[in-house]
Amino acid sequence: MQEKLTLMIPGPTPVPEKVLKALGKHPIGHRSPEFQGIVKRTTAQLKWLHQTTGDVLAITGSGTAAMEAGIINTLSRGDQVLCGENGKFGQRWVKLAKAFGLEVKTIQASWGSPLDPEAFRKALEADSNKQIRAVILTHSETSTGVINDLQSISEYVRAHGQAITIADCVTSLGATNVPMDEWGIDVIASGSQKGYMIPPGLSFIALSEKAWIAQQRSDLPKFYLDLAQYRKTSYKDSNPFTPAVNLYFALEAALQMMQAEGLENIFNRHARHKAATQAGMQAIGLNLFAEAEHGSPAITAVAPENIDAEQLRKVVKEKFDILLAGGQDHLKGKIFRIGHLGFVNDRDVLTVVASIEASLQHLGFLKTEMGKGVAAASLALR
Numbered sequence: 001m002q003e004k005l006t007l008m009i010p011g012p013t014p015v016p017e018k019v020l021k022a023l024g025k026h027p028i029g030h031r032s033p034e035f036q037g038i039v040k041r042t043t044a045q046l047k048w049l050h051q052t053t054g055d056v057l058a059i060t061g062s063g064t065a066a067m068e069a070g071i072i073n074t075l076s077r078g079d080q081v082l083c084g085e086n087g088k089f090g091q092r093w094v095k096l097a098k099a100f101g102l103e104v105k106t107i108q109a110s111w112g113s114p115l116d117p118e119a120f121r122k123a124l125e126a127d128s129n130k131q132i133r134a135v136i137l138t139h140s141e142t143s144t145g146v147i148n149d150l151q152s153i154s155e156y157v158r159a160h161g162q163a164i165t166i167a168d169c170v171t172s173l174g175a176t177n178v179p180m181d182e183w184g185i186d187v188i189a190s191g192s193q194k195g196y197m198i199p200p201g202l203s204f205i206a207l208s209e210k211a212w213i214a215q216q217r218s219d220l221p222k223f224y225l226d227l228a229q230y231r232k233t234s235y236k237d238s239n240p241f242t243p244a245v246n247l248y249f250a251l252e253a254a255l256q257m258m259q260a261e262g263l264e265n266i267f268n269r270h271a272r273h274k275a276a277t278q279a280g281m282q283a284i285g286l287n288l289f290a291e292a293e294h295g296s297p298a299i300t301a302v303a304p305e306n307i308d309a310e311q312l313r314k315v316v317k318e319k320f321d322i323l324l325a326g327g328q329d330h331l332k333g334k335i336f337r338i339g340h341l342g343f344v345n346d347r348d349v350l351t352v353v354a355s356i357e358a359s360l361q362h363l364g365f366l367k368t369e370m371g372k373g374v375a376a377a378s379l380a381l382r
């Protein structure tokens, strides 16, 4: 049916009506006092979301802009960095770091498994000459639906002393607890089309004091993404360049909704939806790609046997107007991914489980009695 598509991909995510309406307003001047008011209020809201007293800066660009800004503002030519790599987004960090001439060492885990924090501890302890300048990783690895143990890894980085932690929290922020100051994370990158519940176009970067110290010695080339400029102007409730003004309207509305719900409630909602999605899939005999205990709060990857995941995805879209994500690279056709990030309620979760169940039935691949998945998901939601 036209105009009825439900996004259950890990971004862009569904947008609340209040936020859509905010987007539809006439733009205002980005140097006006009215806009300064919005920058001031959203900056405070962003600090609340990151659980930090440090700087959180907004950049007009997709999430990768914030990732790139994190690298080029804290590191220098030839610096040694340790990257965690257990999926497509971990690979993006490696490519990004290499593109700027950094000396990249990786700690890998197979796709579908979490990174081993002990491997980071050992590598950091072995670095007695303090050559490692940054440990760079993805918190929620969207390509495989795995959550990495950012808390433990950043603790080992702090014990090292010299290195900073740079984390992609694009699909963990606003879905699960990421207390930046408490965990001592130095750089956090995120993007608007994920847990923020607004369309793509804004990215966010949060920096600790230690990150700003690293920034002072950083010599990598930068201009549009020079965060010193963003910090300077943010103290005047402004931006260095023309920001996506209407996305700021949306940002304020969305963050107000998040504040009204409260962080604990948001995290609990995502945890319940993860559990229900996992239970629903397992009850109809579909394997989870990652072990349930390492599952991301934002996305569940499912690896069906004997059926092309792309074919199933196609039926779910055509019959039920729900868009699921496919597998990337070698996982194409092998897995499909259910996004339950952002503006998602219990009804959405029951509906997606039922739609997958009915699509399997349609294809002749449902091996269990119809309704088993919904029953299990419903029980998990109680």
Ligand SMILES: *Cc1c(COP(=O)(O)O)cnc(C)c1O
Residues within 6 Å of the ligand: 010, 011, 062, 063, 064, 065, 089, 138, 140, 141, 142, 168, 170, 171, 191, 194
């Ligand atoms: C979506 C996403 C990004 C950002 O990608 P953009 O397309 O640049 O917005 C980065 N990391 C992860 C883990 C993501 O899910």
